[in-house]
Amino acid sequence: MRRSSWQDYQKEIADDKYYYARSCIRQNFFPGSEKAFLDIIRNDLGRDVKDDPLHTSCTGIGYHADVVPFETIMTVVARQFALMGEAGYENFISSCITSFGIYTEILNTWEEFPETEERTREYLYKATGRELVKPRTLAHTSDIVFHFRDSIAGKMRRPLINVYTGRPLRVVEHIGCHYAKIFPKSGIGGSEFPYVLAGMIESWGGEVVDYPERRHCCGFGFRNYLVQANRGYSIANSQKKLESMAPYRPDFIVANCPGCAMFLDKWQYAIAEMEGTIYGADGHGIPVLTYEEMAGLVLGYDPWQLGMQMHQVDVEPLLDKMGVEYDPAAKYLGQDGKYIGKPERTVVNDGCQGSIYDMKR
Amino acid sequence: MKPKVVIAGGGAAGMAVALRLERLGVEPVIVEREERLGGKVRGWHKLFPTFTPAAEVLDPLVAQIGRRGIECRTGAAVEALSEHGVKLASGQTIEADAVVVATGFTLFDARRKEEYGYGIYDNVVTSADLERMMNEGAVRLADGSTPRRIALLHCVGSRDEKVCQRHCSKVCCITGVKQAIELKKMFPEADVFNFYMDIRMFGAGYEELYREAQQSYNIHFVRGRISEASPMINGRIQIKAEDTLTGRPLRMSIDMLVLLAGMRANDDNAALAASAGLALAPNGFMQSADPFLGAVRSPRRGIFYAGAVTAPKSLADTLAEASLTADAVMDYLNSVQR
Amino acid sequence: MSGLRFGYGINRPRAIDIDSNDLRKSNEILREMPELQTCIGCGSCTASCTAGNLTEFNFRRVHTLVRRGEYRSAYEEMNKCMLCGKCRLVCPRGINTRGVAMLIKRKLGDF
Known part of the structure; x- marks a missing residue:
């Protein structure tokens, strides 16, 4: 795909010394991804990143679900920045797209309405005694991996190539809405043709699939999926995307947002159970990866160390295509070697309706 | 000696003004950025609402410019102007008794x-x-x-x-x-x-x-x-x-x-306006002296406008306006010669 | 098929999908009455509509949907028309709106 416009949207990405803010939900759904990011940045790339146990949730889910007021979230964010300053860092990186959107929005708010920054500074001081320090650079962690994509390519153990056919793997990239739709200039490549994940895929030998609903939201939307009555249109958004991408027969989906990766993965299960529709090849769902997992596989990490046994859609067909050597018996052994339990059979992985009744029993 | 008027822009507006002024006893000089006269209309196939081939309007204008021996400096861009003439990007200046800005518009990218x-x-x-x-x-x-x-x-x-x-x-x-x-x-x-x-x-x-x-x-x-x-x-x-x-x-x-x-305003409108003390409308097009009684005059005596440099216009409007511009230029020349 | 129930369904798209709509009836209607295509959406017909002022009937919306290949319930909707003729009186494009109502009923009785 020609993406002539991506070079117009660039931003400064620091080369070293990052202060890392984690996501609230990723460690449940993609539990190895944040660890993989830290390992890659520290061990493979030799960079300094501070993983600070003092920082909290940015309260973004509460903010977007109308339970946390803007003043509050600005103060919480100011505290994260203050912690960064206290730790001696100035490059703030966020693992979560929602948080990244919130940090971007708040920094822009302070820029446009300096009185809000002054008020927040005061609240922060009164509440915690801390001093607000604004970051010199703000980036999403996918920006950091993008920044090092060529260094990673240099250390690549398994390119994004189908070992059976020798052809590039076909990859659907999905960008979280709050990465660049609110502030297009905050994203590599802007909002219409973001290049942050596409750049990684291309650098590592894969082929990016452009499909009609590429820019469509996954349907996460906070208050929308949080309320059971609203989930019907939340899931319908993911379904719309899956239906649109399926004819291209993608080998996997990669997302840079915690919610999107979760939704595109878990909704495939729900749709398969509810309607029997499966979007991947051979009666199997389309595996959904985080970009850290994708980078980890490319760098030769063990898929179970990356936490890929926690995916709803099994990743084995992809691992086989990439020529990843893995121990099937080790899939459900935890870090300490103890059996962690195994999910029931599902339509999305087995492609048979019988499993529905297995589950009901 | 005939008074001399420099016309910045050799599109439909500039050519029509030049032809009219020449008839009225003025020596017009057209300065055109491109290598050929014709401006945006040159790339057009047929004109609304009659489906008249664009060439049927443009070719006679270009031919008459040639027949009347009107001086044309093509491949030359106007960089600065005043009521006494223009300065080209090459550094050359052309002195004149009045200046018409007919540099048109830029197609939105x-x-x-x-x-x-x-x-x-x-x-x-x-x-x-x-x-x-x-x-x-x-x-x-x-x-x-x-x-x-x-x-x-x-x-x-x-x-x-x-x-x-x-x-x-x-x-x-x-x-x-x-x-x-x-x-x-x-x-x-x-x-x-x-x-x-x-x-x-x-x-x-x-x-x-x-x-x-x-x-x-x-x-x-x-x-x-x-x-x-x-x-x-x-x-x-x-x-x-x-x-x-x-x-x-x-x-x-x-x-x-x-x-x-x-149609969007030319990027160099601001520089041209600054060089001559002219004003820009909020949309970046040149601001006329008055929307009713001075549509073809700039706020500065001796500098005039024609065509889409002041606002998006159809070809028909542009050609009609050219005569008004020539008329206003003549009034001005007569007033300063007197 | 009936699969697992999670307490919610999957919403169907609301978009008018021109690709999946069968435009044959719509094309037939426009061939018989090309003037319908000249509607400029002014709403005079609906504003003056006897039925539309007392029911959900919206003549302009229904015939626009028909032109996009959305026929469902168009017939029933047109049955709300009292054929009073006021809409035809006010249409600035001179469309035989009464005729449109009749034509839609004739063509789309099966939808």
Whole structure:
């Protein structure tokens, strides 16, 4: 795909010394991804990143679900920045797209309405005694991996190539809405043709699939999926995307947002159970990866160390295509070697309706 | 000795002013940035609302300029001006008794509306591209086939704060109607859709042509702005819009998307204005002395305007205005000679 | 098929999908009455409509939907028309709106 416009949207990405803010939900759904990011940045790339146990949730889910007021979230964010300053860092990186959107929005708010920054500074001081320090650079962690994509390519153990056919793997990239739709200039490549994940895929030998609903939201939307009555249109958004991408027969989906990766993965299960529709090849769902997992596989990490046994859609067909050597018996052994339990059979992985009744029993 | 007037811009406006001034006993000098006279009209195929070939209007103008021996400096851009003449980018100056600014407009760069994928997806073209294709005698898709469904999108780079173009470009509505009819004549089996926000049929014969497009050519008009265009696996383009008159989202696949690119102010208007102490309108076009009684005068005596340099205008309006400009120049020359 | 129930369904798209709509009836209607295509959406018909002022009936919306290939319930909707003729009196494009109502009923009785 020609993406002539991506070079117009660039931003400064620091080369070293990052202060890392984690996501609230990723460690449940993609539990190895944040660890993989830290390992890659520290061990493979030799960079300094501070993983600070003092920082909290940015309260973004509460903010977007109308339970946390803007003043509050600005103060919480100011505290994260203050912690960064206290730790001696100035490059703030966020693992979560929602948080990244919130940090971007708040920094822009302070820029446009300096009185809000002054008020927040005061609240922060009164509440915690801390001093607000604004970051010199703000980036999403996918920006950091993008920044090092060529260094990673240099250390690549398994390119994004189908070992059976020798052809590039076909990859659907999905960008979280709050990465660049609110502030297009905050994203590599802007909002219409973001290049942050596409750049990684291309650098590592894969082929990016452009499909009609590429820019469509996954349907996460906070208050929308949080309320059971609203989930019907939340899931319908993911379904719309899956239906649109399926004819291209993608080998996997990669997302840079915690919610999107979760939704595109878990909704495939729900749709398969509810309607029997499966979007991947051979009666199997389309595996959904985080970009850290994708980078980890490319760098030769063990898929179970990356936490890929926690995916709803099994990743084995992809691992086989990439020529990843893995121990099937080790899939459900935890870090300490103890059996962690195994999910029931599902339509999305087995492609048979019988499993529905297995589950009901 | 004849008074001398420098005309910046050798498009329709500049040529028409030059011809009129020459008749009135003035020595006009045309300074044109391009290597040839003609401006934007030179790339056009047929003119609304009559489908007159653009060459039928332009060629006589160019021919008369030659016949009357009017001096033309082509390949020369005006960098600065005053009522006493202009300075060219080459550093050369041309002295004169008055100056007419007829530098026209710039076609909006449709790539800036990224959501339509112009320059990225095949078969997304601009209205100007379509005219060029018609001039070359071949409107077809990138793979050489003929389109079965075509959409024309109005207001690309007009009435759009996202690209800092708040103004209406005035001529795109009727161009959309004209091009839809031309496409339907070329491809009678094709479905042709116009996506519009408002249809502004301000000129003589425009509304009638709009009605004809609907009734005689079965061209569909959907009130709603296309929100994005994306590629499909079969090579077509998927578009989304709201059909605002039914209150429902609408989507369809098409073979060709024509973006009716708007008219925007020239980037060098600001520098020209600064060099002569002129004013810019908020949309970046040159500000006339008065919208009613001084439309072709600048706020500075001795500097005049003609054509789309002050606002988007049709060719008919531009040619009519040229005479007014020449008239105003003559008044000025007579007043200073006296 | 009936699969697992999670307490919610999957919403169907609301978009008018021109690709999947069968435009044959719509094309027939426009061929018989090309003037319908000249509607400029002014709403005079609906504003003056006897039925539309007392029921959900919206003549302009229904015939626009028909032109997009959305026929469902168009016949029933047109049955609300009292054929009073006021809409035809006010239409600035001179469309035989009463005729449109009759034509839609004739063509779309099966939808």
